Amino acid sequence: MRAAVLHRPGELAVEDVAEPTVVGDDLLVRVRAASICGTDLRIFKHGHFKLRDGQPRVLGHEVAGDVVAAGPRVTGFHPGTRVTVTPNVGCGRCDMCRHGYNNMCPDYEAFGISIDGGFQELLRVPGFAVQRGNVFAIPDGVSYAEAALVEPFSCCYSGQRGLRVGPEDVVVITGAGPIGAFHVLLGKLAGARKVIVSNRGRPRLDLAARLGADVCVGVREQDLAEVVREHTGGRGADVVITAVSDPQVQAQAAELLAPHGRLNYFAGLGAARTIPLDTNAVHYKGLTLTGTTGSTNGDYGRCLRLVGERRADLSPLVSEVFPLEKIHDAFDYASSGAGMKAMVACHGDPHATTSDPAPAEGR
Template sequence: MQALVFDGPGDIHIKEVDKPRISPDEVLIKTGFAAVCGTDLHIMKGSFPAKPGIIMGHEASGTVEAVGENVKHLVPGQQVVNAPYLICGDCLPCRSGRYNVCRYREHLGIDTDGVFAEYYKLPEYAVYPSPDGLSLEEGALVEPAAVGYHAVRRIAPTPSDTVVIIGAGPIGLFALESVVAFGSQRIIVSGHRQRRLELAKRLGAHRVVRPPEEDLRTVVLEETDGNGADIVIEAAGRPDTIAETVSLVRSAGRICLVGIPSQEVRFDFISLVRREVDVLTSDASLLAYERTHELVAKRILDARPLISHVFPFERIIEAIEASQDQDAIKILIRFGEEGDQ
């Protein structure tokens, strides 16, 4: 079969590799669609570490091709989505149900073979049957939807809260849809790409801000009578925007950090303490996936507007590079069918 293999920074190629062989507890999946994540671009450029020789990618949907003899809840022909990492199931976090912080977690496409291939295999626990109405295209976006939804579920906004979301990429946009689903109506979204901000407006943002054309802190203070936002969700992962959350949140407000920076972050810790600001972090849980793919299927979290490009697998390297374009939101990779749009 063909797969996109990472051999080192700037050294990725489509190669012919062996089709995976499954163990009794594993599932073989024929890939339908995969999605390009910002992490894939950083791996390609060498700004995010990954294991040389692995198959890249972690966001996908597909159809069960074969199951091991111990697999109980999946059958060939079933449409499925996958979690993006493997767990041990036996460490303290796993035993307490916090699988997303497993001490021995392995990320697909980073630590172990991923989904940018005609077939991939996973343990049964990391594979979820798609609910009725969930297309393969939408299924490939369940993973970023789960990241955004899990963050919002942790921070738990109320209808009266003013919420600021920094970052209008796929995670920020799914967080926006999740905040709307929680009933909040005063939502400010900040980002740099105009097409994404226009989409944020359509998805329910009360106001969008494009720095440096507008100053985000000035806008937030205007919208909150000088108090600051009740909740700030950081989904950009930049050191400067993470630090900025402190100046945007009100006293006794809440911050949720989702974006992952590539370097050390300095922020005003004294201000957080003196104003008793709650700071949460979020990394999507396996437990969020079942709920999330139902929300995507019902289009409460609507993945369709985020799909900006579809490339055939043969052009996957071009697709990863295209994720940098101003018009790109979420790029899908189609397997098995020629063409693009």
């Protein structure tokens, strides 16, 4: 079978690899859609601390497909079941795991980092991931492409859940990439009074407007702080979410807040870790500053249900589909900042909503 193998940072090749075999509790999933995340781009460029130099790895952790084989001990999943797989598999024994935070486990394993991920024809889901609840059946009517996007959507959900967004809130989202767009959808779903989104480029703001953003701010032409004051009677925003990896954006974020405002530093900063922060403002305005990373399997399940019930439509975020052989073009597209999500398709139409029960080649 074909797989996009990262041999070392910058060296990614689509090549023939041995088809995985399943034993015990393992599942074999034929990948129908795998979207590219900023994390994939970062690992492609810079590697990952969990990845030894020279250790080959298949990236991709936003993935959906059909079960084509199940180990003899598997229950609940059969050949033909349409599934998605959540990336972070907790150890199941630590305090974080015991409290349901598989995304915060210090000894996590992850698809696309320490386990081969979705940019290949067949994905082996090891039994421990099946047992720890990382495999979900896709609701009827949800396409593979949309199902793959539930993963990043659930990370945004996890961030907003902590902020308790409600109908009284003016929500500011800085950045209108895919993460900003998911936050727009969630802010509207939570009933926010107004969702204001800012971005440098216009095309992504236009999509944010189509997704329901009430105010779109092009920061090249407009001053975000001024627009926020205008729309809040000078009070400031109740909620701010940073959805772009930019120290300046982070530094400005707290200044946009009203008294008792809440903030989530959603996008990480990479190497530039520190920003100047007026802690007096935090003190006197009673601000709440939060951060989240990833999502729990619980939040993922909630999001899959929201999408299955058509209360959130993620399909407008699928902007380009690439065959596996063209993965370099897909990575270029994803890093270009054009469009929204790049989807890699290994088999059939990623927009399909029914499984293709034909056995995988050679099986």
